[in-house]
Amino acid sequence: xxxxxxxxxxxHKRHTQFRxxxxxxxxxxxxxxxxxxxxxxxxxxLYPPTQVYKVFLEQxxxxxxxxxxxxxxxxxxxxxxxxxxxxxxSRIPLMANGEVCISVAQPTEPMSYWYRFAHGDEVIFxxxxxxxxxxxxxxxxxxxxxxxVIPTGVIWRILPDSSTAQRMLVIExxxxxxxxxxxxxxxxxxxxxxxxxxxxxxxxxxxxxHDEMGEFEVRVKARDRITTYLxxxxxxxxxxxxGYLYPYAFNIADFEPVTGRIHxxxxxxxxxxxxxxxICSFVPRxxxxxPLAIPAPYNHSNVDSDEVLYYVEGNFMSRKxxxxxxxxxxxxGIPHGPHPGMYEGSIGKERTDELAVMIDTFRPxxxxxxxxxxxxxxxxxxxxx
Ligand SMILES: [Fe+2]
Numbered sequence: 001x002x003x004x005x006x007x008x009x010x011x012h013k014r015h016t017q018f019r020x021x022x023x024x025x026x027x028x029x030x031x032x033x034x035x036x037x038x039x040x041x042x043x044x045x046l047y048p049p050t051q052v053y054k055v056f057l058e059q060x061x062x063x064x065x066x067x068x069x070x071x072x073x074x075x076x077x078x079x080x081x082x083x084x085x086x087x088x089x090s091r092i093p094l095m096a097n098g099e100v101c102i103s104v105a106q107p108t109e110p111m112s113y114w115y116r117f118a119h120g121d122e123v124i125f126x127x128x129x130x131x132x133x134x135x136x137x138x139x140x141x142x143x144x145x146x147x148x149v150i151p152t153g154v155i156w157r158i159l160p161d162s163s164t165a166q167r168m169l170v171i172e173x174x175x176x177x178x179x180x181x182x183x184x185x186x187x188x189x190x191x192x193x194x195x196x197x198x199x200x201x202x203x204x205x206x207x208x209x210h211d212e213m214g215e216f217e218v219r220v221k222a223r224d225r226i227t228t229y230l231x232x233x234x235x236x237x238x239x240x241x242x243g244y245l246y247p248y249a250f251n252i253a254d255f256e257p258v259t260g261r262i263h264x265x266x267x268x269x270x271x272x273x274x275x276x277x278x279i280c281s282f283v284p285r286x287x288x289x290x291p292l293a294i295p296a297p298y299n300h301s302n303v304d305s306d307e308v309l310y311y312v313e314g315n316f317m318s319r320k321x322x323x324x325x326x327x328x329x330x331x332x333g334i335p336h337g338p339h340p341g342m343y344e345g346s347i348g349k350e351r352t353d354e355l356a357v358m359i360d361t362f363r364p365x366x367x368x369x370x371x372x373x374x375x376x377x378x379x380x381x382x383x384x385x
Contacts, residue, residue: 033153081094085108096366107158107166111157114236287346300335301333311354
């Protein structure tokens, strides 16, 4: 759920004649979710978005999962995961279930084609690097700390700034990624207690309708394959749009932490919800202020969740041996908590500078073969005395 926004030129009345200065009609397209009952936007194209002239199979996609071994805590050193290519080709899938796939990527090139994920929304968390996310909805510059939320159906590409190294955490949902419903009132407006508000969401900044003819390639990922669609006109030919559905950026630094007199549970860090999982942001904050408070988290067993933490910056207070871009996975039912010494050691501390993204899934995740190559095999024993 986002708020109403408009960019470019649109007619006063929906579904009426809307003409360019040369007299030609713009071609209206409604892009919406949940079968005309969810959020939607109306776009006005220079050319019909239907005019594909060639369709072919680009590649099939099959995640290769690890052989079943002992169920254990996992620590993946994703700094070791080197990749190259564009923002799609450089993705390394690390874990997945039927509802979400989590990858890391280090794009080294701009995308030469446009892309769409047809099963659900994507969140791309920008750990390092800046660049441009361009789509039919316009141009949106990204920076470190941005969550780029891209609804399914949006045709986009990423053009990284060549001067900055790129590192991304990619979350593909089989459904829609939205702010938690409890943050919104019945009108869809963010409530006062929500940790962020409409002003923190950045829609596309500018809209440039591209009136160009040639050969333009749109790759669509769906049903375990990527299909290529060729068009004679530029796919980003939109002169104007309005509605509630559009890609946007939300920077993790704009997440206002909720703190308390005693330790607050992870749901206070929740940033997005999606079918089968949540995304939370752990940001620099003041610690608990009860005189006898223990700031480090208590040991916990989330018996029906798999907990994935991606460590972004700072000194993660409760874990030893964790490095930047580390990813830990605590599968269901295994108690975990602060490492030895961290629980007592946190007493009296006033603040943390930790920055981390958490993904909690409600169904078991399977790790890929690529993930196992990054694994710290000693991690399950790191709590032992
Ligand atoms: Fe946990």
